[in-house]
Amino acid sequence: MVLAMSNILVNWWRSQQFKSALQRGDIGRAISILKAIQKSGAKFSWLEKLFRDKLQLERSHLDYKKEIASLSKKFQQASQQIKNLLLTPDAEFINYIYNTFKLVKHDEYKLQSTGIHQKIFDELEDKLVEYLQAEFSKIPEQQLAMRLEDAVEDLNSLKIGQDPDYRFSLTPHVYFMKYFLENVYCLYLAWFLIYQDGLLSTKFNILDIAAGPGTSAYGLALLFQSCSNFFDIPQMHLSYYSLEKQDAFQYRGLQFWRKYIESRITPVNTFFRFVTADIFSWDAKSSNIPTEFFDFIVVSHCFLQITLKEFKLIIFINKYLQIALKLKVMCC
Template sequence: MNNLLANWWRSQKFNQAVKSQNNRLAQKLLKEIQNSGAKLSWQEKLYKEWLQLEKLLQQKNNRLQEGDRRLAELELELGFGKIDAFPGDIDDLSLLTPDTQFIEVISQSFKLKECDASMIQCTGIYEKVFDKFEQHLAGFIKNELNNLSRKKTNFDSLLQQAIDDIQKLKEGQDPRYSFELSPHIYLMRYFLDNVYCAYLAWFLIYKAGLLPTKVNILDIAAGPGTVAYGLGLFLQTINDFCLIPPMHISYYSLEQQKAFQYRGLQFWRQYMEPHEINAYFRFDTSSIFDGESQSRKIPQNFFDFIVISHCFFNDEDRREKSHRIYKDIFTDCLTDCGYVLLIIQENKLLKPYNIRQNFLMMWG
């Protein structure tokens, strides 16, 4: 009984340490919990996984620093000054210069408030962009469902199947997303919110001066291309506000359900292409769990950004397996100066810590 009480008390102290962002104490308590032989709670497992990812990040940063040191030594040996870019690659390395007035407009529209160094509160929306986007999306979904209802005698049954499947998200389960009308229900229930998150993520990347004019993106579990829509709408906003250099987006959509990709591309052609967003799409309908046969398809050392938007599983086994796969993809497919962008729902990972609803992490 004393061991049970001691383990319970350590877990309570651990949760408080995480909430107060006292990482040194949290790591100490986690080590004590592991040494005691007690079974880790899912919060403790999550924190352990986060520490492992942090270690992976530090190892990559160390490799980059070692590369910079060797490059500096080579420059000294050859008598060169600082090398800003290799000949012929200047365009590839150019970044958009943040416009302070544009940043102020977006910050005010979304009512962004920097609560501390790692937390931004957002309570607004840029209505000029999102009202129009929502109206066109509603019209697209309405037309699709009207056409299907005329063609499918079992339309009501198909609709209920998709609704019941996606409803699993609120019940702490993983939907299959494999029903005929799953893309339509997703577009109605979650697409706008997720595009909103992606838009803000790209804004923060732009504000930090990290958005290239030529950007290669790998979107894991891409759905209908939510991340591409967020970037497309953001670039549309910039173009309406100020002149920017020509942009080129290479977007690799890794999504198991091809119906999601198809519906996303349909709507893109109707709504985004008229805005002359210069984007090249490559669609891959593999599953991340397909193993080596899937990973060999993805270009190596190519992507400026690898994005995982909300694809974090409730099932513990699939979650742990997916995390291992994500690490391998990050290591193999990012450029040396690339970033990982995670957009995570509160009800998947953050709610137990009472931190915030959505947040952005970028790893170099």
């Protein structure tokens, strides 16, 4: 009985001391007394409960401020890393390309080019001729003429906006002779315009729809080859995803790439993935393409003339748009 009375008096005294500390504004002393009351097992008065809740709110607010500060710091670091990854457009190189290709901007949507980077494209053409001559030397002369004629007739369908049959073994070779160089030229300039706007980074991923022999990859590789004459290009990492219906085009494109592009000293590490599929059939291969992965989608084909296919293509591209609309679509 005496012990109980003693505890009551001690608790009452602590509460009085607690009130007195608060009145003096001695928060440290009040906190110390509150801990002693809690340790003794005594029930808190309404004032002590109110002070305890106030301390908890302040502690939570401080924790939130620390967390926000930490996240802000991480965001700033990530933003700086992204900024550092972007290739800063070089004014001297941009002027060189405008002068070399004789680029004239007529309006927002029309850019005229009547020049060419002689060294880059002459060398590409020479190496392509060497590659084709080596390929044709494997075929008897009489057979070669007939097979070339069949392939030329097949590809003539492109002139009227129709898909060729692509059933002839030399169709990719004839494509190299008739269309490849011109298309690489166009893709070279397209990538240049993207570079000029500061949208190329040291690491990015490309989905090339109707990729053919990988023309867009050649255009980009040649652009970086040109850049290297003006400034040091940092280590590059490019993931190139070829989506093409004709495996012969993919095979010949990679074969020439290995003979020409990979034989040159280049800062670009290019990793290829080839999927042979028709996106309009929507089979397992085309539906298995990774989403939220690509930074660029390249469309290089004439099927945009067909309304139904155009609608399906838009659906297909939208499926692979990155979050925050980071992805850029380039039609050639």
